Amino acid sequence: MNNKFVIAVYVENKFGVLTRVTSMFTRRGFNIDALTVGETESPEYSRITLTMSGSGYAKQQMINQLRKLQNVKKVEELEPETSINRELMLIKVCNNPETRQDIMSAVSIFRCKIIDYSTEALSIEITGEPSKINAFIEIMKPFDIIEMCRTGIVALERGSGSILEKSDH
Amino acid sequence: MNKTGSQILIEALVEQGVDTVFGYPGGQAINIYDELYKNSDRIRHVLTAHEQGAAHAADGYFRATGKVGVVIATSGPGATNLVTGIATAMLDSVPMVAITGNVPCDLIGRDSFQEIDITGVTLPITKHNYFVNDVTKLADTVREAFQIARSGRPGPVLIDIPKDVQMALCEYEVKEPLPLTVNEKADEADIQAAVELLKSCKRPYIYIGGGAIGSGVAEEIIAFADKIDAVIGCTLMGISAVPTENPRFLGMQGMHGHYASSMAQNNADLILAIGVRFSDRTTGNKKKFAVNSKIIQLDIDFAEINKNIAVDVGIYGDIGDAFKRIAEQTPAQTHPDWITFVNKLRKKEEAYDMPTDTLTPKKAVQIINSVTTPDTVIATDVGQHQMWAAQYCSFSKNRKFVSSGGLGTMGFGLGAAIGASIGSGERTVLITGDGSFGMNLNELATAVSTNVPVTVVIFNNGVLGMVRQWQTLFFDRHYSNTVLDRKTDFVKLAEAFGAKGLRADNAEEFEAAMKEAFATDGPVVIDCKIDKDEFVLPMIPPGGSMDDLIAEKGAIK
Numbered sequence: 001m002n003n004k005f006v007i008a009v010y011v012e013n014k015f016g017v018l019t020r021v022t023s024m025f026t027r028r029g030f031n032i033d034a035l036t037v038g039e040t041e042s043p044e045y046s047r048i049t050l051t052m053s054g055s056g057y058a059k060q061q062m063i064n065q066l067r068k069l070q071n072v073k074k075v076e077e078l079e080p081e082t083s084i085n086r087e088l089m090l091i092k093v094c095n096n097p098e099t100r101q102d103i104m105s106a107v108s109i110f111r112c113k114i115i116d117y118s119t120e121a122l123s124i125e126i127t128g129e130p131s132k133i134n135a136f137i138e139i140m141k142p143f144d145i146i147e148m149c150r151t152g153i154v155a156l157e158r159g160s161g162s163i164l165e166k167s168d169h
Numbered sequence: 170m171n172k173t174g175s176q177i178l179i180e181a182l183v184e185q186g187v188d189t190v191f192g193y194p195g196g197q198a199i200n201i202y203d204e205l206y207k208n209s210d211r212i213r214h215v216l217t218a219h220e221q222g223a224a225h226a227a228d229g230y231f232r233a234t235g236k237v238g239v240v241i242a243t244s245g246p247g248a249t250n251l252v253t254g255i256a257t258a259m260l261d262s263v264p265m266v267a268i269t270g271n272v273p274c275d276l277i278g279r280d281s282f283q284e285i286d287i288t289g290v291t292l293p294i295t296k297h298n299y300f301v302n303d304v305t306k307l308a309d310t311v312r313e314a315f316q317i318a319r320s321g322r323p324g325p326v327l328i329d330i331p332k333d334v335q336m337a338l339c340e341y342e343v344k345e346p347l348p349l350t351v352n353e354k355a356d357e358a359d360i361q362a363a364v365e366l367l368k369s370c371k372r373p374y375i376y377i378g379g380g381a382i383g384s385g386v387a388e389e390i391i392a393f394a395d396k397i398d399a400v401i402g403c404t405l406m407g408i409s410a411v412p413t414e415n416p417r418f419l420g421m422q423g424m425h426g427h428y429a430s431s432m433a434q435n436n437a438d439l440i441l442a443i444g445v446r447f448s449d450r451t452t453g454n455k456k457k458f459a460v461n462s463k464i465i466q467l468d469i470d471f472a473e474i475n476k477n478i479a480v481d482v483g484i485y486g487d488i489g490d491a492f493k494r495i496a497e498q499t500p501a502q503t504h505p506d507w508i509t510f511v512n513k514l515r516k517k518e519e520a521y522d523m524p525t526d527t528l529t530p531k532k533a534v535q536i537i538n539s540v541t542t543p544d545t546v547i548a549t550d551v552g553q554h555q556m557w558a559a560q561y562c563s564f565s566k567n568r569k570f571v572s573s574g575g576l577g578t579m580g581f582g583l584g585a586a587i588g589a590s591i592g593s594g595e596r597t598v599l600i601t602g603d604g605s606f607g608m609n610l611n612e613l614a615t616a617v618s619t620n621v622p623v624t625v626v627i628f629n630n631g632v633l634g635m636v637r638q639w640q641t642l643f644f645d646r647h648y649s650n651t652v653l654d655r656k657t658d659f660v661k662l663a664e665a666f667g668a669k670g671l672r673a674d675n676a677e678e679f680e681a682a683m684k685e686a687f688a689t690d691g692p693v694v695i696d697c698k699i700d701k702d703e704f705v706l707p708m709i710p711p712g713g714s715m716d717d718l719i720a721e722k723g724a725i726k
Contacts, residue, residue, distance in 0.1 A: 016300070020292060027293040057475075064472035070297040070317060 004033065005059045006085060006155050008163055009048040009066055010040065010074040017071045021048060024069060030054070030062050034152030045073060049154050067168060076163040078155045085155045088127045090115075091137070094144040095122045106139045121146055170342075174304045174335040175200040178268065179208050181311035185346050187239050189230065189591060191215045191223040193250075195243020196283060197270035200335040205241075215591060215619060218611035220247050222584035224254020225609075228263050229585030230592035232571040233546050237264045237318055238588065244271045245283030248329070249290065253578060256294040258325040260575025261406060262379060264318035265325040266311075267291075273333035274302050287329050296324030304337035308344070316347040322470040323383065352469055355486030360494045362482045363465045366439055367499045370463070372507045373399035374437035376422070379406030379574070380444015380468060382567050384488035387411055390443065393496040398504040400511050402430040404445050405574040409564040419511070423451035425556040425705050428521065428720055429514035434459060435715040436510065441495075442466045444488055447477035448575065449711075457714035467491050521706075521721050528676045530554070530628060530703050534561035536676065537598055537626065540683040546571060546589045546597040550582035550605030553634035556705040558600040568593075580608030586623045587616055596622040596687065603629045603653060613666040616692035624686040625694045627659055630701040638704055642725065663694035671695045 011017045018037055025032055034051040052062060059077065066075045078085070093103060095118065103122060107114055112126035126136050130153060137148070157163060172180065178201060182190070190212055194202040205214045217223040220242045227238030238258075242251050248269040258265045272281040288298045297317050299310050307330065314326040367373070375394055381387060381403075387410040394401050394417045401411055402422045411418045419430035434440060440462045445451070452458040455478060464480040466473070467488050474483035484491050525532060534557055541547070547562050548571040549555040555572055564570060571589050573581040582601045590597035606627050616623050628634075633651040640648055663670030669689055673679035679697055686693035708719045719725060 016288070019289070023292045061472070061476065064476075068470070068472055 002053050002055060004051060004053050006078045006080075006083065006153055007050050007052065007059075007063065007066075008076050008078050008155060009050065009072060010045045010164060011048060012071040012073065013039075013044055013046045014071060017046070018048070020069055020071060021066070024065055025062075028061065028065055030058065034150070036152040036154050038154075049152070051153050074164050074166075076157075076166060078157060083155050083157050085129055085153050086127055087130050087133055087153050088125070088151045089133050089136075089148060090123060090125055091140060091148040092121050092123045092146040093140050094146060095120055099143050103140070103143055106136070110136050110139075112136070170340070171338045172341040173200070174307050174330060174337050175204040177304070177308050177339070177341045178311065178330065178335070179204045179212065180341060180343065181308045182239065183211055184312070184343060185237070185315045187212060187237070189213045189215065190239040190241055191217060191226040191230070191588060192241030193217060193220045193223055193243070193247060195247045195270065197244035197272055197332045198241060198247065199270075200332065201241060201268070201270060201330075214241075215587075215615065217584065218614045219609065220250035221254050221580070222587075222609055222612040222615060224251045224265070224267065225257065225578075225581050225584030226588030226591070226615075227265050227267075228254060228258045228581075229548060229571050229588030231263050231265065232585070233568055233589035233595070233597075234592040235568060236592065237266055237315060239266050239268070241268045242270075243283065244269060244287070245285045247283075248285055248287040252290060252294065253580075254584075255291055255325045255327065257573050257576045257578045257581055259294045259296070261573065262323050262383070263325065264323035266314050266318055267325060267327040269327065269329045270335065271300075271329050271331045274331045275333070277331065288327065291327050294325070295327050298327040298329070300329045301334055302331060304334050304339045307334065308341060312344065312347050316349060320350040321352060322380075352487035352490070353485070355467075355484045355491035355494070359482060359484045360491060360498070363441075363484060363495050364498045366463050366465060366482060367397065367441070367495070370397075370439035371504060372436060372438040372510075373397055373504070374434050374440050374462070375399050375401045376403070376434065376440050376442045376445055377401065377407040377410055378404040378443065378445030380488055381407055382410045382444075384444060384469070386443070386489050386492050387567055389492060389496060391415060391417070393492070393499075396496070397499060397502045398508065399441070400433055400508075402426070402434055404448070404451050405559055405572060407445070408559055408562075408572075409567045409570040412565040413563045414565065419515070421559050424453065424709050424711070425560065425707065426451075427560060428518040428707050428718075429511060431707070431709065431715060431718070432514045433511050435461070437462045440464045442480070443492065444468060446473045449477075452478060453709045454712055454714045457716070526676055528673070528679055528698065530557040530699055531561050532676055533626070533628065533679060533697055533699070534558060534600070536680045536683055537600070538563045539680070540687050541598060542596075544593075544595045545569065546586070546593055546595050548572065548582050548586035548589055548597055548599045550599070550601040551577045551579045552602045552605055553638065553703070553705045554600050554602045554605070554628040556635075557628070579605040582606070583609055583612040583616070583625065586625070587612060587619065587621050590621040590623050591619065596624070599623060599625045601625060601627055602634060603627055603631065603655070603657075603659075604633045607653075607655075607657070610662070613663065613668055613692065613694070617667040620691045622690065623692045624683070625692065626683075627694065627696050628699045629659065629696050630699040630703065631655075632701045634701065634703070635705070637701070642708075642710070642719075659694055659696040668692040668694055673697045
């Protein structure tokens with residue numbers, strides 16, 4: 001059975017480390033839905049958050065193979081119940097007098113922001129759980145989406161702990 | 170004291186106790202070679218005919234000695250020629266440090282002459298690799314490379330050093346080698362779970378792979394097999410861990426394993442797997458593999474637990490420690506019915522075998538066994554001859570069987586045999602085929618110039634026998650491109666390289682040739698005629714199970 005998993009990976013903040021991680025995915029045939037990478041609380045490490053679909057076997061294999069990479073410091077699955085997930089999307093839709101008001105209402109209901117306005121287009125910023133973003137895209141489809149760009153999930157565990165403190169096995 | 174990058178590289182190798190390296194010079198490695206020239210009293214450099222041969226030699230050097238093999242090559246084609254050798258080492262968990270030169274940093278990324286991104290190329294076939302663009306990091310990189318290559322589950326590490334870094338100066342001070350990372354100790358709960366299964370087993374089969382050799386537990390395994398009245402089988406990589414003559418040892422199992430070993434595994438009620446990864450060549454159809462059996466798997470690589478086969482108890486950690494804890498806590502047992510059953514399998518296996526005076530592959534291996542000593546290293550290439558060697562060669566010490574298992578690299582043998590012989594100082598027999606030997610026979614030049622006591626036995630059947638065997642069985646005898654029909658005269662070829670060449674068309678001639686080779690100081694090539702329709706049997710067809718076993722040639726239509 002295929003499920004979605006969110007996995008957080010601390011890697012050494014060095015040249016070429018992202019390539020090492022993604023090269024392993026290709027070699028082992030893992031399917032990645034989304035991947036984000038950025039700075040962390042420590043300049044030594046970057047944090048990769050990746051979303052994958054697959055069986056429990058594939059998830060465990062991916063975690064195991066990630067842990068074997070020399071530049072990987074920590075790998076943890078972030079379970080939906082015990083973690084906070086957010087994604088950012090920028091979306092550009094056609095702006096015309098007939099639809100403008102409907103778009104503005106949706107923006108208001110979804111609590112997102114219009115961040116660029118031209119006579120032909122509106123650009124909207126929305127943050128939230130992926131399901132909220134998916135729903136917003138559905139609403140926008142009739143208004144002619146010109147371009148959109150999603151960041152992929154970033155996630156943290158709930159509570160006061162850091163995944164770096166957890167043991168591996 | 171200030172030293173250049175090349176000097177630091179040499180010093181860092183000496184720190185690690187390296188006294189032999191294999192390689193081939195070139196434009197972007199010339200500074201390193203200049204230092205090798207000046208340090209020839211400290212490090213012996215063995216020049217091969219081709220970088221691939223050097224990589225296989227470094228690999229064979231480790232397999233026969235347990236010491237990390239080192240190979241050096243220049244940038245571009247020099248580096249890419251190492252690729253097959255590095256991949257071979259990766260798939261068989263062989264620690265190797267490969268050092269490549271590269272173009273100076275300011276020429277990187279400009280498609281400069283002989284520039285290649287070798288760290289990119291070798292990403293999936295190394296345990297780790299480095300591009301060193303700062304001379305102050307070089308010494309520590311070499312230290313770390315050796316540590317990574319040897320620690321945990323070993324593997325190859327590549328260090329790519331641009332020419333300007335080889336020339337740059339920086340402070341260097343001698344340091345002790347880094348200690349290996351400490352292997353984690355297995356969870357006591359897992360050990361207990363294993364002991365519980367072992368207590369109630371009736372038909373135990375201890376299944377050992379390369380990890381059993383690497384962790385040095387072979388003797389404890391034999392003692393434990395005696396204690397719980399178990400039989401022992403192995404993978405290709407586990408050959409020579411347990412002496413062939415041990416009464417509990419059934420030999421290799423799997424696609425071309427011994428009948429008794431594969432059958433016993435299939436009938437066992439408990440498999441204690443030590444340092445094996447359940448490769449498809451050993452399991453066949455995974456759904457039908459060992460269905461009657463509980464499986465306990467011990468491995469130093471947690472990613473191997475449950476990777477290919479779902480096991481009942483997976484034990485991750487130091488194999489030596491975990492195995493000793495299991496052995497101590499498991500009470501002694503006797504299983505006379507099981508042993509009787511296995512002995513019947515052995516009788517049946519023996520019955521498949523007709524004694525013969527003709528030079529069959531088995532006869533040829535038996536003649537080799539009669540000439541070798543316990544210290545002789547047996548190397549192989551890949552194909553039918555490799556399986557015959559795996560099935561019939563006799564070993565009484567470990568690290569005496571040098572063969573490419575995971576990658577199955579034809580052309581591995583000659584370089585590996587040279588490296589094994591140089592490393593161990595022992596006479597080495599390479600069992601090869603005319604196909605495999607044809608791939609890298611250029612290394613005869615290396616064998617001659619180093620005057621190694623390597624006896625090359627070519628099982629010459631004029632065909633690519635293993636593929637031909639599959640074509641016979643599964644492709645209606647369409648012998649597509651497997652009939653070599655070459656006119657190569659291997660005796661003259663050997664002589665042209667400066668080696669001794671001998672020909673053997675029958676058993677007597679082969680025995681005489683082997684004896685002559687073993688009395689010769691230096692390499693000898695024996696062209697040994699084998700019938701092209703000899704089969705490697707038994708055979709479990711690919712993706713098949715024990716139900717599909719082809720045990721004897723009479724069963725082939």
